Amino acid sequence: MNFRKAxxxxxxVLALPALAGAHDNHADPVEYRHAGxxxxxxxxxxxxxxxxxxxxxxxxxxxxxxxxxxxxxxxLAEGFANGPHKGKTDAKPEIWKNYADFSKKMQSFETExxxxxxxxxxxxxxxxxxxxxxxxxxxxxxxxxxRKD
Amino acid sequence: MNFRKAxxxxxxVLALPALAGAHDNHADPVEYRHAGxxxxxxxxxxxxxxxxxxxxxxxxxxxxxxxxxxxxxxxLAEGFANGPHKGKTDAKPEIWKNYADFSKKMQSFETExxxxxxxxxxxxxxxxxxxxxxxxxxxxxxxxxxRKD
Numbered sequence: 001m002n003f004r005k006a007x008x009x010x011x012x013v014l015a016l017p018a019l020a021g022a023h024d025n026h027a028d029p030v031e032y033r034h035a036g037x038x039x040x041x042x043x044x045x046x047x048x049x050x051x052x053x054x055x056x057x058x059x060x061x062x063x064x065x066x067x068x069x070x071x072x073x074x075x076l077a078e079g080f081a082n083g084p085h086k087g088k089t090d091a092k093p094e095i096w097k098n099y100a101d102f103s104k105k106m107q108s109f110e111t112e113x114x115x116x117x118x119x120x121x122x123x124x125x126x127x128x129x130x131x132x133x134x135x136x137x138x139x140x141x142x143x144x145x146x147r148k149d
Numbered sequence: 150m151n152f153r154k155a156x157x158x159x160x161x162v163l164a165l166p167a168l169a170g171a172h173d174n175h176a177d178p179v180e181y182r183h184a185g186x187x188x189x190x191x192x193x194x195x196x197x198x199x200x201x202x203x204x205x206x207x208x209x210x211x212x213x214x215x216x217x218x219x220x221x222x223x224x225l226a227e228g229f230a231n232g233p234h235k236g237k238t239d240a241k242p243e244i245w246k247n248y249a250d251f252s253k254k255m256q257s258f259e260t261e262x263x264x265x266x267x268x269x270x271x272x273x274x275x276x277x278x279x280x281x282x283x284x285x286x287x288x289x290x291x292x293x294x295x296r297k298d
Contacts, residue, residue, distance in 0.1 A: 035188050042176065075217050
């Protein structure tokens, strides 16, 4: 690395607090997982409406939503690690009493949503509906046990 | 599909409102993008700390964070579509006056964060730092023009 480049990198590293400043206090696990669920809800809802026939099937939009859910699913677990946490949450304390089972259910959601994103690329309506229901069921399975009504 | 399976699927479709109920009202674009930025901030901060030497480099953790940012980056743009939107937001109205430029900057963040996730798989410290700075710069470039101070 020459001197000029070294100076440039050094200057950018010094500027990092300002760059990272946008993200100050983004360190609350309850807020973190709510953020994850918000993104998932945003993308899940229009898929449900298409599956239920409440809006016309748009295969391309469906695939985008499915891919978004699959992208966020693997991030969720980190928001539950080392809990329970303080804050307004519907997460039941049972999560941390049965963490292995909870993790298994989170993994199942991750797997099913990844499959949904794959199936959505193909355009087979029956397969798509079937895999959507499996994904929705993997949400419900975890909510039933670990989310307050 | 036999009758039993048809009944099962039909039952699940009827149950969909309950399944989707978890995500009711997850349809506010301002909340949506704040959720995306929250996830990004959560994962960006520890990378910045490692790059700055404030915490020891953990290549595996860094790669996980980089991958998470790359997963969320492509979701952000949807939260800015068809704006400006009502709500408490630091998004400048200039976004929707210069939407092509804004979209280009969002695309740049998506590209740089995807590259960072790739580079983080290799473990070359110099490349990693360089690509992290490029990613941070792509954040800053958009914030400078389109986010209120």
